[in-house]
Amino acid sequence: MTEAYIYDAARTPRGKGRPDGSLHEVTSLALSARLLNAVKERNNLEGHAVEDVIWGNVTQVKEQGGCLARSAVLASDLDESIPGLSINRFCASGMEAVNLAANQIKGGAGQAYIAGGVEMMGRVAMGSDGAAIAVDPSLAMKTYFVPQGISADIIATEFGFSREDADKLALESQRRAAEAWKDNRFAKSIVPVLDQNGLTILDRDEYMRPGTAMEDLAKLKPAFKEMGEAMPGFDKVAMLKYPHLDHIDHIHHAGNSSGIVDGAAAVLLGNKEFGEAYGLKPRARIRATAKIGTDPTIMLTGPVPVTEKILRDSGMSINDIDLFEVNEAFASVVLRFMQAFQVDPGKVNVNGGAIALGHPLGATGAIIIGTLLDELERQDKQVGLATLCIASGMGAATIIERV
Numbered sequence: 431m432t433e434a435y436i437y438d439a440a441r442t443p444r445g446k447g448r449p450d451g452s453l454h455e456v457t458s459l460a461l462s463a464r465l466l467n468a469v470k471e472r473n474n475l476e477g478h479a480v481e482d483v484i485w486g487n488v489t490q491v492k493e494q495g496g497c498l499a500r501s502a503v504l505a506s507d508l509d510e511s512i513p514g515l516s517i518n519r520f521c522a523s524g525m526e527a528v529n530l531a532a533n534q535i536k537g538g539a540g541q542a543y544i545a546g547g548v549e550m551m552g553r554v555a556m557g558s559d560g561a562a563i564a565v566d567p568s569l570a571m572k573t574y575f576v577p578q579g580i581s582a583d584i585i586a587t588e589f590g591f592s593r594e595d596a597d598k599l600a601l602e603s604q605r606r607a608a609e610a611w612k613d614n615r616f617a618k619s620i621v622p623v624l625d626q627n628g629l630t631i632l633d634r635d636e637y638m639r640p641g642t643a644m645e646d647l648a649k650l651k652p653a654f655k656e657m658g659e660a661m662p663g664f665d666k667v668a669m670l671k672y673p674h675l676d677h678i679d680h681i682h683h684a685g686n687s688s689g690i691v692d693g694a695a696a697v698l699l700g701n702k703e704f705g706e707a708y709g710l711k712p713r714a715r716i717r718a719t720a721k722i723g724t725d726p727t728i729m730l731t732g733p734v735p736v737t738e739k740i741l742r743d744s745g746m747s748i749n750d751i752d753l754f755e756v757n758e759a760f761a762s763v764v765l766r767f768m769q770a771f772q773v774d775p776g777k778v779n780v781n782g783g784a785i786a787l788g789h790p791l792g793a794t795g796a797i798i799i800g801t802l803l804d805e806l807e808r809q810d811k812q813v814g815l816a817t818l819c820i821a822s823g824m825g826a827a828t829i830i831e832r833v
Contacts, residue, residue: 431536431537432535432537432538432701432702433536433701433702434531434532434533434536434699434700434701435699435705435712435715435716435833436697436698436699436712436713436715436799436803436830437473437699437700437704437711437712437713438469438713439695439697439698439713439799439804440465440468440472440619440620440696440697440800441465441546441619441620441694441695441696441793441796441797441800442461442464442621442622442694443620443622443623443632443633443693444635444636444637444691444692445552445623445632445636445637445691445692445693446689446691446692447550447689447692448552448690451552451636451691452623452631452632452636453550453623453631453632453692453693454552456550456631456692457550457553458494458548458549458550458554459493459498459501459505460505461548461623461693461694462485462498462499462502462505462506462548463502463505463506464623464624465546465621465694465695465696466502466503466506466507467507467508468621469698470507473698473708473710475508475708477509478509478511478512479509479512479542479708480508480542480543480698481512481534481539481540481541481542482513482514482531482544483499483502483508483514483543483545484515484517484527484528484530484531484543484544484545484546485498485499485514485516485517485527485545485547485548485792486517486518486523486524486525486546486547486548486792486793486796487518487549487791487792488518488520488523488549488556488791488792489549489551489554489557489559489791491554491558491559492554493550494549494550496516497514497515497516498514499514499515499516500514500515500516501514502514502548517530518792519721519820519826520791520824521757521759521789521794521795521818521819521820521821522721522818522820523547523791524545524546524547524695524793524794524795524796524797524799525794525795525796525798525799525816525818525826525827526795527546527795528545528546528697528699528716528796529716529719529826529828531545532545532719533719535700535701536716541700541704541707542698542699542700542704543698543700544699545696545699545796546694546695546697546796547792547796548694548695548790549692549792549794550692550790551690551691551692551790552690552692556791563726563821563822564577573822574668574670574671574726574727575667575726576658576664576667576727576729577657577664578729578730578760578821579653579654579682579687579760580654580657580658580664580665580668580678581730582654582682582730582759582760582761582762583654583658583678583680583681583682583762584668584672584678584727584728585728585730585731585760585762585766586681586682586762586765587678587679588675589762589766589769591681591761591762591766592679593652593679593681595681595761595765596760596761596762596765597644597647597648597686597761598644599761599765599785600642600685600786601643601647602775603758603779603783603785603786604638604639604786605640606779606781606782606786607638607640607781607783607787608638608640608782608786609781610780610781610782611634611635615781615804615808616635616781616801616804618804620633620634635787635788637689637691637787639786647683647685647686650684650685652680652681652682652683653680653682653683654682658678665677665678668727671727672727681761681762682761685785686760686761687759687760687761687785688757688784688789689785689786689787689789690788690789691787691788691790692790693788693790693793694790694793695793695794695796695800696796697796697800699716712833713803714803714806714830714833715831715833716828716830717813717829717830717831718743718744718746718827719826719827719828719829720736720739720740720743720828721824721825721827722735722736722739722824722825722826723823723824724823724824724825725823726823729819729821729822729823730759730760730762730819731766731819731825732817732819732820732823732825732826733757733766733767733817733818733819733825733827734766734770734825735825736817736825736826736827737767737817737825739827740828740829746829748771750813751773751777751829752777752806752809752811752812752813752814753777753780753805753806753809753811753813753815754767754777754778754802754814754815754816754817755778755798755799755801755802755814756768756779756783756817756818757783757784757789757794757795757798757818758779758784758786758789759784759789759818764778764779764783767817781805783798794818795816795818798816798818799816799828799830802814802815802830803830806830806832807832811832812832813829813830813831813832814829814830815828
């Protein structure tokens with residue numbers, strides 16, 4: 431089978447997903463086109479250089495609706511003969527775009543792809559698409575639907591994580607992210623966002639709060655306690671599904687949950703012949719990909735079974751992995767992953783994660799693949815695994831290996 435190589439990985443800085451965020455006036459289309467142009471320029475691509483642009487975004491309404499991938503190609507300097515495919519696997523959309531592209535290359539369906547995603551959470555609000563899983567009673571009742579924050583609190587309750595455990599992880603995320611920026615570890619991947627006059631709008635992740643202390647986090651009100659405990663609240667729904675639980679510990683708040691931000695990321699993938707044609711050196715190969723469905727109520731435990739699956743399918747063990755990127759959707763998600771596999775915390779999210787840097791839903795999967803690759807190169811390590819939990823109960827994972 432043909433190998434699928436990563437030739438480049440780029441991302442924008444992440445802006446606060448609010449009206450006062452630096453990227454608030456930038457559309458999803460404009461940010462996507464900016465990144466596609468950057469990939470084109472960085473790699474001297476010409477004509478129909480890639481087979482397709484596969485682009486993830488979660489809330490596919492308004493400016494993020496239609497086929498945003500095709501719109502982004504037309505708005506960019508890429509050739510109009512390149513089509514575009516918009517996909518949605520919730521928080522793993524950017525990763526699924528990369529995995530889909532890699533597997534098409536491996537199968538011989540084209541020599542190269544640009545894959546990634548975008549989410550402008552400050553402009554197109556999460557949940558504004560009215561997803562059936564949340565609003566259609568026939569499905570919500572069947573699946574014992576609860577909001578993701580309640581699911582994160584169920585994980586904490588079920589697996590014994592305290593608020594102090596979650597806050598310590600959040601604080602470490604902030605520390606690592608600040609250190610990464612101080613050491614310029616993201617320099618290879620960051621594409622500054624410019625205005626129409628070429629002036630810089632944003633060239634640095636702006637959601638970080640490096641001065642955060644445990645005392646600050648201790649003052650924050652649990653974000654999901656009220657909706658959980660209000661009668662007939664979501665806690666009761668969860669306990670119908672899990673009757674062995676007599677309560678839900680509400681440990682998550684704004685400081686130990688992922689940040690609402692704007693951002694985009696792209697990965698350039700191709701076979702050996704593509705690299706030779708453009709004089710590009712492969713940085714890594716996609717060694718394996720996986721996805722899985724999981725319990726939709728607890729919802730966010732997917733990184734554990736999908737990691738088990740990808741290791742089993744590829745004939746590897748957890749000890750074969752040098753570094754991990756586990757999306758910090760909520761602190762308990764990462765705590766559960768480390769508990770399940772007994773991995774060294776020093777190998778997980780080395781440069782901080784979404785708690786410190788933010789989680790632009792459709793882009794994050796591609797972001798963490800790029801971050802993982804950069805860190806493997808920095809530490810001169812070989813194999814890395816990236817994984818995300820996914821709404822409605824799913825998990826996705828990618829294993830990359832340097833070449």
